Amino acid sequence: MPKDHVDTILEQWTKERPDIDNAPLAVIARISRLSRLFEKKTGETFASFGLSRSGFAVLAALRRSGSPYRLSPTQLYSALLVSSGAMTNRIDRLEEQDLVIRVPDPNDRRGMLVGLTPKGRKLIDEAYEMHVSAEKELLQQLSSAQRDQLSDLLRVLAVNLEIEDAPEVKS
Secondary structure, three states: OOOOHHHHHHHHHHHHOOOOOOHHHHHHHHHHHHHHHHHHHHHHHHHOOOOOHHHHHHHHHHHHOOOOOEEOHHHHHHHHOOOHHHHHHHHHHHHHOOOEEEEEEOOEEEEEEEEEOHHHHHHHHHHHHHHHHHHHHHOOOOOHHHHHHHHHHHHHHHHHHHHHHOOOOOO
């Protein structure tokens, strides 16, 4: 099996600190490194549509919410794990591009909803298709069974970390 950058790091640490079990580093460092590499590659796809990663995330959240493709800013920032200020900036930029529109919330006179414009829906549909294709290419070295196994293992880690990181519910 060919060596990767993490193998080099592990060899160095094993030489310098043989008293420490570096097995966790083998997993976490690879996940971290792959995340950065994947973000770089997928970021290129988003840029080809004139989108940032954050802009894509907002449009994707609206599109997958289903018709009429509208969510409150609170629903958006909660789903995307960003602050309300960051969400306002993202919405402003997308609104300037005519990709989203703010509309009054019919269920709350004080509230607003963010919705996809026809231009925004067309763009996210095209960008999402290209994004999935790019991700498929990134995983081409894995068989279908390997992808499923990796997905299942990562889900185990994610579920436990998401439970630990969940905000405390106050009654």
